[in-house]
Amino acid sequence: MQLLIDSFLLTGKPERGSIQYAYKRYRNPYANLPKDQRTTSGVALLLIHCINTHKETWEPTIESLFELQSSANGGNNGNIVEVWSMDSPNHGYAAYLNEEVLFTRPEIVNWSTYSDGLKMIMKSGLISGDHVIGVGHSAGATCVVLSLDGCPLDRIPYSSLILVEPPMLSRPLLEKMLSSSDGTNLLHMVIKAVLKRKDVWSSREEARQFFAKRYPWKKWDPRVLDFFIDYGLRDLPTATYPDRQEGVTLACPREQEAATYTLYEGGVRSLELLSVYCPVVPVHCIIGGRPDLISDETRAAIWDVNEGRRMASIATVEGAGHMVAQESPHGTADAIWNIVNSKQAVLSAKREMRTHNWNHDT
Structure with a gap:
């Protein structure tokens, strides 16, 4: 399926570094029909990627979603009007746009600046559809929830949320992990591995051969890996390597990812x-x-009904690990599609709530 893809840029507040936010909008080919022959009634999805990927990592999943919708032949409850995906400010194309501020003020990127990008696109008036479902993978799940911080309970802009492999930690679990030795402290192990990772290659082809042999990339769907080579890498020179004139490096520098x-x-x-x-x-x-x-301990804390965290549904993509959207795009799409068509997918969060001031400072 040949998707219709449009790119958009929005600029954050000067006091927050005038961060550039990069988005892509994906539509089914039918959306190219004359206005009187297409509909904007239905659901828009807003997808947020995990660390060390980029907004295009979702494209195989998005393609599968529209294929599922096309094959449903009208027998479905949900109509996906369009799908949006956003780069984290220090990932993908956004990392290139924000290179100067990231290099001189690396601390500028935090959960607030990440969530600001969601609030901006939600309030921009650019998103079609009656309802928006926020979908976040790993750190993206954290981001989409944090974008609600301070939002009145009767003005929630999302009709529902879909959290893919959420990494959220209770305070006791975080303290337990931080107090453990380096050999068992998962955060320390990941950070050390990131900072030691090879990050310069002579060409994209050499980089592809490198990643295709190594975990976790070797488990990825080949299409997702191809997108990573195209958008997760960038040409030299960069602010990190100003003297290297040939080859490619990571779009998100190792230091940024580790931070x-x-x-x-x-x-x-x-x-x-x-x-x-x-x-x-x-x-x-x-x-x-x-x-x-x-x-399992972390998951149990996330789903703790005694703390008010009762999930509307929990779906499993068999055979996939934490990088579920990268390893099994179709399985991820199938799970999202089932949620979109569930009775609990769409509540009363209408278009006017997206442009309402959420009492946020964006």
Whole structure:
């Protein structure tokens, strides 16, 4: 299926570094019909990627979603009007746009600046459809929940949330992990691995051969890996390597990626917010059937009904691990499609709530 793809840029507030936010909008080919022959009635999805990927990592999943919709022949409850995807400010094309501010003020990117991008696109008036479902993978799940911080319970802009492999931690679990030795501290292990990772290659082809042989990339769907080579890398020179004139490097520098893993307070705060918003908006979870990163203990804390965190549904993509959207785009799309067509997918969050001031400071 040949999707219709449009790119958009929005600029954040000067006091927050005038961060550039990069988005793509995906539509079914039917959307190219004359206005009187197409509909804007239905659902828009807003997808947020995980750390060390980019907004295009969702494209195989998006293609599968529209294929599922086309094959439903009208027998479905939900109509996906369009799908949006956003780069984290220090990932993908956005990392190129924000290179100067990221290099001189690396601390500028935090959960607030990430969530600002969601609030801006939601309030921009650019999104069609009666309802918006926020979909976040891993750190993206944390981000989409944090974008609600301060939002009145009767003015929630999302009709529902879909959290894919959410990494949120309760305070006791975070303290337990931080107090463990380096050999068992998952955060420390990940950060060390990131900082030591090779990050310069002579060409994209050499980089592809490198990643195709190594975990976790070797488990990815080949299409997702191709997108990573195209959008997760950038040509030299860069601010990190100003003297290298040939070859490619990571779009998100190693230091930026490592710093993102230290923003664990956002995971704690997002879990607290879930207790507030779960009773008033459907929150769905999608997990991988291979628990290779998020422990059962962490998942149990996320789904703790005694803390008010009752999930509307929990779906498992069999055979996939934490990088479920990268390993199984079709399985991820199938899970999202089932949620979109569930009775709990769409509540009363209408278009006017997206442009309402959420009492946020964006």
